[in-house]
Amino acid sequence: MSQLTTELDATLAARAACGLSRVRRIVEARDAPRCRVDGREMLHFGSNDYLALAQHPRLVEAVCEGAVRYGVGAGASHLISGHFQPHESIERELGRWIAPCRGARALLFSSGYLANLAIVTALAARNDTVFADRLNHACLNDAALLSRAAFVRYPHVDIDALDRRLAASRARRKLIATDAVFSMDGDIAPLPLLLELADAHDAWLVIDDAHGFGVLGDRHLCGRGALAHFGMSSARIVYMATLGKAAGVAGAFVAAHSSAIDMLIQTARSYMFTTASPPMLACAIEASIALIKRETARRAQLSVLIDRWRIAAQSLPWRLLPSETAIQPLVIGGNEDALRVSAALWDRGIWVPAIRPPTVPRGSARLRITLTAAHTTDDVETLAEALRDIAAE
Ligand SMILES: Cc1ncc(COP(=O)(O)O)c(C=O)c1O
Known part of the structure; x- marks a missing residue:
C-alpha cells in the first residue's frame, strides 16, 4: 500500500511544483454576487x-413545493421508475421552445457531462468520426473517446481546416461537435458555417450551448440560446444545454x-444507468424557464x-479575449502568475479563480471573469480598479 500511495504523492507533488494544484474553497453563504x-x-x-x-424566490418555492409533492430523490433511473410528471412536462416545453427542427423533442439529463456522453456515444461508434473544435469542453472530448469513434480535432473555429478534414474522411458517419460559447474563452462558434459544412458532408452537428442558453438570443429578448442568436434550425442539429448555469438549477x-x-x-448508457435527477429540480427548472423567457431585463443588465467591463479593462496590461458574452477571460500566461493575480484580488476581497492547464492550453493561464445580472456597474469598476492596482505593484 505504501508504494501505491508514495507514487500518488510523487505525482501530486509534481503537479504542485508546476502550479497545478487545485484547492476547493468553501462557500458558507451567498447573496449574489x-x-x-x-x-x-x-x-x-x-x-x-x-x-x-439560482437564489430566485420563485425557484426556491418551486423546489419546496416539488419536494412536498414528490419527495427529494427520484428513486430510480428514468427508464425504471424515476420519470416523474415534472420531468415529462419540462421536456415537452423545452422540445417545443428550442425546436432545432420541426417535431423536435427534448430529453433531460442530470448533468451536461452525462448529456454529452449520451449524445456522442449514441450517435457515433467504431467506423465513425467525431470532428471537434480544439477548444471544446473536456466532456465532449471524453465522450468522443468513450464512443470509440475516430477523434479528429480541428484548430479553433477554423472552418477551412474542418472542411478539409471532413472531405478527407471515409467515415461511415460523421459528427461535428462544438461548444456554442467557448467556456474558457467566451467567443461564439460560427454555427451557421458549421451547419453548412454538416450539410455538405452529411454530418450531425452537435452544439453544446452550456454558456449560451438563457443568455443569447434575439438581442436579449428571448434567451433561447445560440439557435435563436443565429436564427438556425435543422434536423442535423443535436442541441445540448445545461441547466446549472444561466438557468440557475442543475x-x-x-x-x-x-x-x-x-x-x-x-x-445511451449515461441516460440508462443513472438515477433520474430529483423531480423537485424539474419543478425549479420549469420556474426558471418562465423567468428566462419573461425577465428580459436580466439579459439587458448583463x-x-x-460593455462597461470591456471599456474598464482596456488599460490593463493583460490580454482581454475578444468576447461579447458574460465570460470575459483575462489571459495572464504562466500558472504562477495567474495564481498570484488571483491571490492579490482575493486579498482585496474579490474572488476570481485562476484557470490553468489542462482546462486551458499551456502558457495561457487566465482569470476567467464571469459577469452576472446581479453585478452592478460599480462592482465592475471595483474589479477593474483592483486589477489596475495589482498591475502597478
Ligand atoms: C461547455 C460545457 N459543456 C458541458 C459542461 C458540463 O455541464 P455540467 O456542469 O452540467 O455537467 C460544462 C460545464 O460544466 C461546460 O462548460
Whole structure:
C-alpha cells in the first residue's frame, strides 16, 4: 500500500511544483454576487449563474413545493421508475421552445457531462468520426473517446481546416461537435458555417450551448440560446444545454429530431444507468424557464455590464479575449502568475479563480471573469480598479 500511495504523492507533488494544484474553497453563504467564502466576505466574479436565478424566490418555492409533492430523490433511473410528471412536462416545453427542427423533442439529463456522453456515444461508434473544435469542453472530448469513434480535432473555429478534414474522411458517419460559447474563452462558434459544412458532408452537428442558453438570443429578448442568436434550425442539429448555469438549477437537456432522442433513450448508457435527477429540480427548472423567457431585463443588465467591463479593462496590461458574452477571460500566461493575480484580488476581497492547464492550453493561464445580472456597474469598476492596482505593484 505504501508504494501505491508514495507514487500518488510523487505525482501530486509534481503537479504542485508546476502550479497545478487545485484547492476547493468553501462557500458558507451567498447573496449574489457577494458571498462568504472561507470565512471572508467576497465579491464574486466566477459563477456561471449568469442571470442570477439560482437564489430566485420563485425557484426556491418551486423546489419546496416539488419536494412536498414528490419527495427529494427520484428513486430510480428514468427508464425504471424515476420519470416523474415534472420531468415529462419540462421536456415537452423545452422540445417545443428550442425546436432545432420541426417535431423536435427534448430529453433531460442530470448533468451536461452525462448529456454529452449520451449524445456522442449514441450517435457515433467504431467506423465513425467525431470532428471537434480544439477548444471544446473536456466532456465532449471524453465522450468522443468513450464512443470509440475516430477523434479528429480541428484548430479553433477554423472552418477551412474542418472542411478539409471532413472531405478527407471515409467515415461511415460523421459528427461535428462544438461548444456554442467557448467556456474558457467566451467567443461564439460560427454555427451557421458549421451547419453548412454538416450539410455538405452529411454530418450531425452537435452544439453544446452550456454558456449560451438563457443568455443569447434575439438581442436579449428571448434567451433561447445560440439557435435563436443565429436564427438556425435543422434536423442535423443535436442541441445540448445545461441547466446549472444561466438557468440557475442543475442538469441539462438535449433537443433534437425525434429519432435522435429515441436513440438516446434506447441506447445511451449515461441516460440508462443513472438515477433520474430529483423531480423537485424539474419543478425549479420549469420556474426558471418562465423567468428566462419573461425577465428580459436580466439579459439587458448583463449586456450593460459586458460593455462597461470591456471599456474598464482596456488599460490593463493583460490580454482581454475578444468576447461579447458574460465570460470575459483575462489571459495572464504562466500558472504562477495567474495564481498570484488571483491571490492579490482575493486579498482585496474579490474572488476570481485562476484557470490553468489542462482546462486551458499551456502558457495561457487566465482569470476567467464571469459577469452576472446581479453585478452592478460599480462592482465592475471595483474589479477593474483592483486589477489596475495589482498591475502597478
Ligand atoms: C461547455 C460545457 N459543456 C458541458 C459542461 C458540463 O455541464 P455540467 O456542469 O452540467 O455537467 C460544462 C460545464 O460544466 C461546460 O462548460
